[in-house]
Amino acid sequence: MSSARVCHACHSEELEHHASIDTFTVGIEYSDGYYQCTSCESWTLLSWKDSWAGEATTFRTTVSAERATEAVALIAKCKDPHDAWCRCPVHRKMERG
Numbered sequence: 001m002s003s004a005r006v007c008h009a010c011h012s013e014e015l016e017h018h019a020s021i022d023t024f025t026v027g028i029e030y031s032d033g034y035y036q037c038t039s040c041e042s043w044t045l046l047s048w049k050d051s052w053a054g055e056a057t058t059f060r061t062t063v064s065a066e067r068a069t070e071a072v073a074l075i076a077k078c079k080d081p082h083d084a085w086c087r088c089p090v091h092r093k094m095e096r097g
């Protein structure tokens, strides 16, 4: 699968998972995971989008260390990041508008 957990920069499979969060916005569930590559140290954001109507789609991109560490710190403040229905400030900030 092209959505494999590989580094978006160097395609290494040695990724360290730091944080992930599930959000739910008007019928669509999103799952964002932040991973840091242990070989090139760049950060990869893996996103799943599941509309329930069709197949889940995935999206992979490189994010800056600054943005990634900020997101990881933010996600850590939610008591249950995998509860897509959570209405805490963290979830509200992370969900798509």
Ligand SMILES: [Zn+2]
Pocket (backbone or CB within 6 Å): 007, 008, 009, 010, 011, 012, 037, 038, 039, 040, 041, 042
């Ligand atoms: Zn890498």
Ligand SMILES: [Zn+2]
Pocket (backbone or CB within 6 Å): 078, 079, 080, 081, 086, 087, 088, 089, 090, 091
């Ligand atoms: Zn929350």
